[in-house]
Amino acid sequence: MKTSRRSLLKGLGIGMGSVGALSVTGCQVTSILNNATGGGSEWDQAIANIRRNTVEPTFKKQDFIITDFGAKNDKQFDSSQAIQAAINECAKQGGGRVVIPTGHFLTGPIHLESNINLHITENATLWFVTDPERYLPAVYTRWEGVELMGYSPLIYAYKKKNIAITGKGTLEGGGSNKAWWPWKGKWKRTDWVISDVENQKHTRDALFKMADEGVPVKDRVFDKNYLRPPFIQPYYCENVLIEDVTIKNSPFWLVNPVLCNSVTVRGIHCVSYGPNSDGCDPESCNNVVIDKCIFDTGDDCIAVKSGRNADGRRVNVPCENIVIDNCEMKEGHGGVVIGSEISGGVRNLYAQNCEMSSPHLKRGIRLKTNSIRGGLLENLYYRNIVIGQVSDAIVINFLYEEGDAGPFKPTVRNLNIDNLIVKQAKRAFVLRGYDHTPISGVTLNNVTFIKVKSDSIVEHVTDIELNNVKVNGQPYTL
Structure with missing residues (x-):
């Protein structure tokens, strides 16, 4: 079926009123639109299959309002016990919604049970305390692709089924130049005193050494831990929904499902400019749909991962069957990224109908790995994407961080980019393979x-293979 110019403009995220902004090269844009195939019916069928196989949770129609369990709307009273009591009672009665009503509520970490929908109503804000001791005892978690017993994520679930975080309210993580973020140490936007003690480097190096030496996860425990927790992390969960909420000022990655099956992330708004403020990082998950989200972050908007180095190969679970659709990347280090913690591999990824643009956007479509990470990256599809302003538009880098220092050769197989418009870039391509393992x-x-x-x-x-690829109005060849 022939695609109309108007419908494709909509798919590309360009309103008809915006076409004038491209008038200096209108013939180029028209050429793309007239010749666009967008991957055709095979792509559409694959996306439909992933959506169909991604099961959303369902819940009993009963509400448990946290103020009925003693929570107070004053941002001073610690409502942690009241929230957990509401969750426990809801689970006891077969599940339903645990409702955060209008107001400002202070809490520590929240641990979800099966069949629980944590619903943050519009004009409600959950403020999370920033005292690290409150996020103990340690839980089974993953940090930069390596498993350990670490700080509880702000919202956490372990081996649960049918869970959700929904509503048009706000989750405030409290990350700032005074809380959580200084543990990063040196960073491009450092506005804090760098401590030689409260610095993630020491814990990070020790954790990675433990993983390389095969220390059991239960023994990867630190008396002095300076690894910041992610905001939302379901771990080994099934049928997960995160919908509509605004997530702000995370200590670390914002949405980080790990080893989960059937994850839907829809309509969320991520606003966090701190170090490692990745928006959505699915790790070693199967059947993931990221739909209609807005990312305004200090690091990668979306980064698909599957474990780091020896620990990723020990777990050996790829991230697969992923749909990224109709998302907007306002600010971020990278737009749609794969890696670098990618030792378990990635396959069957479909990213489409996205817009990204920022003076600070470093990379648009990016794959990053090395010969210590390795990883098989296959069946990766990108179509109908508009990048406004970016430094490097398309990046495949086998020399990330440690570079060519190991025996695990990364492999890219069947990567397709169709119908991409980049309005302004420093470089069109950064493609860095090895002489022994070219891209x-x-x-x-x-x-x-x-x-x-x-x-x-x-x-x-x-x-x-390059078909109808143009740079500055001229056909481009490698």
Whole structure:
């Protein structure tokens, strides 16, 4: 079926009134629109299959309002016990909604049970305390792709089924230049005194050493732990829904499902400019749909992961069957990213109908790994994406962090980019493979870079197919 120009503009996220902004190269845009295929029916069927297989939770129609259990709306009273009591009673009665009503409520970590929908109503805010001791005792968690016994995530669930966080209210994590974020140590936007003691480097190095040496997870415990917890982390869970909430000022990654099956993230708004403020990082999950979300973050907007180095290979679970659809990336280090904690591999990813643009956006579509991470990255599809302003538009980097220092050769197989418009970029491509393992298996169709300032970086690349790829109005070849 022939795609109309108007419908494709909508799919690309360009309103008809916005086309004038591209008028200096209108012929290029028209060419893309007239020749667009968007991957065709096979892509559509694959996406439909993933959506169908991603099961959303259902709940009994009964509400448990936290103020009925003693919570107080004053942002001073600690409502932790009241919230947990409401969750426990709701679970006891077969599940339903635990409701945060209008107001400002202070809480410590929240642990969900099966069949619980934590519902934050509009004009409600949950404020999380920033005292690290409140996030103990330690729980089974993952930090930068390595398992350990660490601080509880702010909202956590372990081996639960049918759970949700919904509502148009706000989750406030309390991350700031005075709380949580200084543990990062040196950072590009450092506005804090860097401590030699309260610094994640020491714990991070020790944890990675334990993982490399095969220390059991139950023994990966630290008396002095400076690894910041993620905001929302369901772990080994099934049928998870995170919908509509605004998530602000996270200590670390915002939404981080790990080893979960059937995860739907829909309509959330992520606003956090701290270090490692990734928006949504599914790790080693199967059947994930990220839909209609807005990311305004200090790090990657979406980063797909599957474990780091030896620990990722020990767990050996890929992240697979992922749909990213109709998302907006306002601010972030990277738009749609795979890696770097990717040792378990990624397959069957479909990203489409997204817009991203920022003077601070470093990379648009990015794969990052190395020969210590390794990872098989296959069946990756991107279509109908508009990038406004970016530094490097398309990045495949086998030399991230440690570079070529290990025996685990990364593999990219069957990566397809269709119908991509980049309005302004420093570089169109940064493609860095190895001489012994070049980048291959990549196809680009109908890709236009309207204004590019500098030459691309292309090292050790082979077997890349370019069809109707233009840079600054000229056909581009590698």
